[in-house]
Amino acid sequence: MPKKLLIDTDPGVDDAMAILFALNSPELDLVGLTTIYGNVYVEQATENALRILEFAGRRDVPVAQGAAKPLLTPLEGVAHFVHGSDGLGETRQPPPTGEAVDQPAAEFIVETIIANPGEVTLMPVGPLTNIAIAVELDPRIVDNVAQVVIMGGAATVNGNVNPAAEANIWGDPHAADIVFGAGWPLTMVGLDVTMQIVMDATYLDALKEAGGRTAAYIHDITRFYLDFHRRIHGLGGLHTHDPSAVAYAIDPTLFATIRGGMRVLTEGIAAGMTLMDRRGEWYGEHAWTGRPPVDVCVEVDAERLLALYLERIVAAP
Numbered sequence: 507m508p509k510k511l512l513i514d515t516d517p518g519v520d521d522a523m524a525i526l527f528a529l530n531s532p533e534l535d536l537v538g539l540t541t542i543y544g545n546v547y548v549e550q551a552t553e554n555a556l557r558i559l560e561f562a563g564r565r566d567v568p569v570a571q572g573a574a575k576p577l578l579t580p581l582e583g584v585a586h587f588v589h590g591s592d593g594l595g596e597t598r599q600p601p602p603t604g605e606a607v608d609q610p611a612a613e614f615i616v617e618t619i620i621a622n623p624g625e626v627t628l629m630p631v632g633p634l635t636n637i638a639i640a641v642e643l644d645p646r647i648v649d650n651v652a653q654v655v656i657m658g659g660a661a662t663v664n665g666n667v668n669p670a671a672e673a674n675i676w677g678d679p680h681a682a683d684i685v686f687g688a689g690w691p692l693t694m695v696g697l698d699v700t701m702q703i704v705m706d707a708t709y710l711d712a713l714k715e716a717g718g719r720t721a722a723y724i725h726d727i728t729r730f731y732l733d734f735h736r737r738i739h740g741l742g743g744l745h746t747h748d749p750s751a752v753a754y755a756i757d758p759t760l761f762a763t764i765r766g767g768m769r770v771l772t773e774g775i776a777a778g779m780t781l782m783d784r785r786g787e788w789y790g791e792h793a794w795t796g797r798p799p800v801d802v803c804v805e806v807d808a809e810r811l812l813a814l815y816l817e818r819i820v821a822a823p
């Protein structure tokens with residue numbers, strides 16, 4: 507039986523790459539997309555989610571629009587400089603024909619999990635606002651979700667917004683601290699591993715060469731994103747962020763994890779930092795005491811993951 511997958515997303519070039527990976531993997535059954543600000547404003551995220559599904563011929567997958575800003579802080583802006591002003595690498599695709607369902611993302615998340623007890627993998631790959639709202643709306647989801655797989659955070663390496671913070675956690679640190687503390691089976695697929703997996707120009711060209719229209723679409727949308735990596739990181743390829751969360755859901759043996767309580771710093775120069783209790787034993791109480799342990803990916807078989815991604819996208823219609 508494929509795993510029911512619900513992705514909370516801010517598409518976003520790598521979000522689109524992740525969604526197409528999931529749609530073309532028989533281990534997964536995409537039951538919905540919920541949208542969030544982050545790479546783009548939430549209205550654009552919703553349009554892009556619909557566009558990607560329409561491209562894939564999967565208009566049957568519902569899209570629910572989520573929060574337009576963080577829980578407690580104003581929206582600082584979006585990442586047009588990373589993903590293009592349209593979020594899809596300036597590919598300027600026509601507007602979608604379909605529409606989002608008439609239900610806020612957090613309600614959709616709650617309903618989907620409660621209707622399928624123990625079956626839904628919840629996969630946030632943007633700021634965690636919708637997920638925190640959903641937990642507060644109906645805490646029963648904590649015991650009814652199969653697993654939560656988050657792309658975000660940096661436990662053993664620097665962030666990518668600044669030395670402390672990764673973009674998705676930085677986007678809403680208060681929400682992230684709620685989500686990491688909720689007490690559900692949670693795995694963090696953060697920069698510790700996603701920056702070790704690089705799709706270079708040769709890989710993306712080979713993908714296009716071997717595949718069909720899905721591979722060509724991915725090649726197209728990654729041009730702008732590649733250029734960003736070249737300018738900012740001096741890298742001849744792109745970091746494989748959101749597709750890595752999908753890879754974890756397909757085959758967790760691609761990764762090695764460590765386990766411990768996680769706090770997210772919400773204020774100060776390190777706001778958005780994921781700070782993990784990697785020791786576990788202390789002589790006194792502190793802000794990590796009683797935090798439920800979470801799994802954090804720290805190693806990845808990048809070669810095998812890249813081969814899996816290529817295989818699925820090349821075989822896609």
Ligand code: BDR
Binds near residue numbers: 631632673748
């Ligand atoms: C994360 O931030 C966004 O730009 C990407 O889509 C990914 O989810 C990487 O830090």
Ligand code: CA
Binds near residue numbers: 515516518545631632
């Ligand atoms: Ca994302």
